[in-house]
Amino acid sequence: MLSYAGALLETMDAALADHPNVFIMGQGVDDFKGIFGSTTGLAREVRRRRACSTCR
C-alpha cells in the first residue's frame, strides 16, 4: 500500500518525467532525507536543474 509521502513522491517524479517545464523548488528538496520520503531522489544529477533546494 502506498503511503501519503510515497504518493507525493510518485506524482512529482512522474511530473518531472512527463513535462519539461515542471520545476520543484523548496527547502530540503535535495536533502538526503527526502522530506520524510516525499522528495527522495528527485534531485538526482540528470534533473538537478529542475529539482533544487532554496533552503537556508
Added chain:
Amino acid sequence: MKDEAIYRRLFRTALLIRLVEERIIELYPSDKIQSPVHLSIGQEAVAVGVCDGLQPDDLVFATYRSHGFYIAKGGSLDAMFAELYGRKGGVSGGKAGSMHLRPRGRADGIVGGGGQHHPARGRRRARASQRRGASQVAVAVFGDGATEEGVYHESLNFAALMKVPVLFLCEDNGLAVHSHRPARQSYQPGRSTPRLVRHRQPPAGGGLGHAGDPPGHPRCAAASARRREPFVLEIATWRYKEHVGVGEDFHFNYRSASRRRCLEARGIR
C-alpha cells in the same frame, strides 16, 4: 587563561549543558520524551560565553537548538525536563517542548523555535525595552542560515539606525540542516550586512575564556549593545550530533567526521 575562577565557572556551566544533553540521549529511546530534540553538544561554549556577559534581566531569543542557552541563562532543569516529558510542571506547561523553552513571568526570557525570525524578534523586543527607558539588552541568536533571510538584513539596518540595544549572535556551524554554506551563500560570512559594530570569532575557543576582554569578547559585545550600539557577533562553532535527534549522522556522508577527530586530537571533547 589568566583567571582560573572565571574559567572554572564557565567550564562548569558548559559541562552541565553537556551532561544534560547526554542524559537526554540516554532517555530518548524510552520514548518518554515526546518532543524532537536539537542538541547543543559541541556548541555549549557559545551559549556559556555569551550569557556570561549578560545581566540577569537581559533577554535571550534562541533557536530550536536552545538547551544550551536555557541552561547557561540559569533556567530550571526540573522545569526543562518536565517540559520535555510533556508534563504540567514544564516550562510551557508541557505543551511546547524542547524548541520553546520560554520561562514566563521572569525578566530573563528565552524563546525557542525556528531561527529564521529571531533577528527580528530580538530586535523588536529590544526596541520595546528601549522605548520604556530600560537598560535591557536583547540577544537574538540565529544560525548562519538565517543570514540569508531578508528580515535579517532589515533587522540589522533598523537596529543600527534606531540604536536598538540588541546583540545579534550568529552561531555559525556552517550548516542549515544538512546543507553546507557554499550551496547557500554567495557571500563571505560577515561581509554583506549594514554597518554595525561586528566581530567574527575564529573556530577555536568559541566564546569561552578570553582573558583581557578583546574587542570581540561577548562582554564587550553586550556592553556595546547596552550603549545603544547594536553588535553583530559571529562565533564559529560545530554541531557534533545529527541535526535533530540523539544519534550520529556521519554515515549519511554529507559531512566528514574528520573535524571532530581534529578537535578530539587537541583534547577538545
